[in-house]
Amino acid sequence: MFDYMIVGAGLAGGVLAERLASQAGKKVLLVEKRNHIGGNTYDHYNEDGILVHKYGPHIFHTNSREVFEYLGQFTQWRPYEHRVLASVDGMLVPIPINLNTINALYGLNLSSEEVDSFFESRAEKKDKITTSEDVVVNKVGRELYNKFFKGYTKKQWNLDPSELDASVTARIPTRNNRDNRYFTDTYQAIPLQGYTKLFEQLLNHPNIKVMLNTDYKEVIDIIPYKKMIYTGPVDYYFDYCYGKLPYRSLDFKFETIDTETLLPTGTVNYPNEQLYTRVTEYKYLTGQKHAKTSVVYEYPKDSGDPYYPVPKPENAALYKKYQQLASGSKDVYFAGRLATYKYYNMDQVVAQALSLYRKILSSPEIEYHGNGIKEPVN
Known part of the structure; x- marks a missing residue:
C-alpha cells in the first residue's frame, strides 16, 4: 500500500515525491510514461559525449531564495546568465x-x-x-x-x-539600458552535473519507488494507494470528455559540429527568414569543454508532446470546464503545467509543488479501503 501515487516524474511530481517521502515519511510510487525521470528538463550525453537537453534548452532562473536553496540541496549550481541574439536585417542584435x-x-x-x-x-x-x-x-x-x-x-x-x-x-520586456541578459532574476544557474543528476538525487530515498514506461491507467486498479497527485494532462485524466486542450509542440533537430563553438552566444532567434524559431548551443549552458559542439534547432508544430498551452479565450474556457472537474476530485491533487494548463517557468512549478506539499500536510488524512471507498482517518 502506497500513501501516494504520483503521476509524472517531472519537477512537480519529483518535488512532491521528495517532500512527502523525506519530510512526511510517506511511501510514494512515482509513475512515468516516458523512459526517464526529469520531465522536459531531462538531459543526457549524446553519442559524441556532449551533454544536451533532450527537450530544448532549460535555463534555471528565479527570484525565490526558497526555491533556489531547496533545489540546491540536490545539486551544485553553475552560475550562468543566458544571452540571446536575434537575426534581424542581416545583423545579430540583443533580444x-x-x-x-x-x-x-x-x-x-x-x-x-x-x-x-x-x-x-x-x-x-x-x-x-x-x-x-x-x-x-x-x-x-x-x-x-x-x-x-x-x-x-x-x-x-x-x-x-x-x-x-x-x-x-x-513576458518579454523592453529595456532602456545595455543589459544584454535574457533574464534579470536574482538567481540564474544550471545544475553543475545536469538536470538528470539533480533528479537522481531528488528521488534517492527508500520511500520512493519509480516506475518508468508506464501509463498510470494501466496500473491504477492493480497497485493499492491512498491518494493521487496528478501532473499529467488534465484532459487525459478525464478521458477528453470535453475535447482535447490545444497545445503547440516542437520538433528538435540536433546537430554535432566538428568545431569547439559555433554560435556567438547561447541562443540565436530567427524571427523571420528560417522555418525554425531558434538555435541553441549547449556548451554555453553547461560549460562543458569538448573538441566538438552540439546545437539544436527548434521547429514548432501542432502535434506531438504538449509543450505550450495555446493562450486563446476559447481554450481558457475549455480548461475551466476541466478545472471544475478537477476541483471536485477530492481524492486527487492536480499540479504542474499540464494538469493546470498553464505555461510555468521551472521555478514556478517548484514553488507550486512546495506550496501544495504544505497544503497536503495541513489537510485531514483520507484512508482508502478497496477500490474508491474512502473514510476519514480518526
Missing part, C-alpha cells in the same frame, strides 16, 4: 530589445533617456490591450513589432499575434 539593440539596428548612439523617447515616438498607443500585437505595438511601435515579434510569434503559435492573448508577448 529582449534594449539600448544596444536600437543603436546597432539604426546606427545610432542614443542614451537611455533618448531611447525612451525613441520608443515613445514610434509607439501606437492602444486604449485597450487585449492581444499580443497590442502589447508590442503599444510599447515600441509597428516597425520593431514586424522585425522581432510578428514572424517569430506566427511560427511559434501558427497564429497571428492579433489572435493571441496579451500574456504571450507581455
Whole structure:
C-alpha cells in the first residue's frame, strides 16, 4: 500500500515525491510514461559525449531564495546568465530589445533617456490591450513589432499575434539600458552535473519507488494507494470528455559540429527568414569543454508532446470546464503545467509543488479501503 501515487516524474511530481517521502515519511510510487525521470528538463550525453537537453534548452532562473536553496540541496549550481541574439536585417542584435539593440539596428548612439523617447515616438498607443500585437505595438511601435515579434510569434503559435492573448508577448520586456541578459532574476544557474543528476538525487530515498514506461491507467486498479497527485494532462485524466486542450509542440533537430563553438552566444532567434524559431548551443549552458559542439534547432508544430498551452479565450474556457472537474476530485491533487494548463517557468512549478506539499500536510488524512471507498482517518 502506497500513501501516494504520483503521476509524472517531472519537477512537480519529483518535488512532491521528495517532500512527502523525506519530510512526511510517506511511501510514494512515482509513475512515468516516458523512459526517464526529469520531465522536459531531462538531459543526457549524446553519442559524441556532449551533454544536451533532450527537450530544448532549460535555463534555471528565479527570484525565490526558497526555491533556489531547496533545489540546491540536490545539486551544485553553475552560475550562468543566458544571452540571446536575434537575426534581424542581416545583423545579430540583443533580444529582449534594449539600448544596444536600437543603436546597432539604426546606427545610432542614443542614451537611455533618448531611447525612451525613441520608443515613445514610434509607439501606437492602444486604449485597450487585449492581444499580443497590442502589447508590442503599444510599447515600441509597428516597425520593431514586424522585425522581432510578428514572424517569430506566427511560427511559434501558427497564429497571428492579433489572435493571441496579451500574456504571450507581455513576458518579454523592453529595456532602456545595455543589459544584454535574457533574464534579470536574482538567481540564474544550471545544475553543475545536469538536470538528470539533480533528479537522481531528488528521488534517492527508500520511500520512493519509480516506475518508468508506464501509463498510470494501466496500473491504477492493480497497485493499492491512498491518494493521487496528478501532473499529467488534465484532459487525459478525464478521458477528453470535453475535447482535447490545444497545445503547440516542437520538433528538435540536433546537430554535432566538428568545431569547439559555433554560435556567438547561447541562443540565436530567427524571427523571420528560417522555418525554425531558434538555435541553441549547449556548451554555453553547461560549460562543458569538448573538441566538438552540439546545437539544436527548434521547429514548432501542432502535434506531438504538449509543450505550450495555446493562450486563446476559447481554450481558457475549455480548461475551466476541466478545472471544475478537477476541483471536485477530492481524492486527487492536480499540479504542474499540464494538469493546470498553464505555461510555468521551472521555478514556478517548484514553488507550486512546495506550496501544495504544505497544503497536503495541513489537510485531514483520507484512508482508502478497496477500490474508491474512502473514510476519514480518526
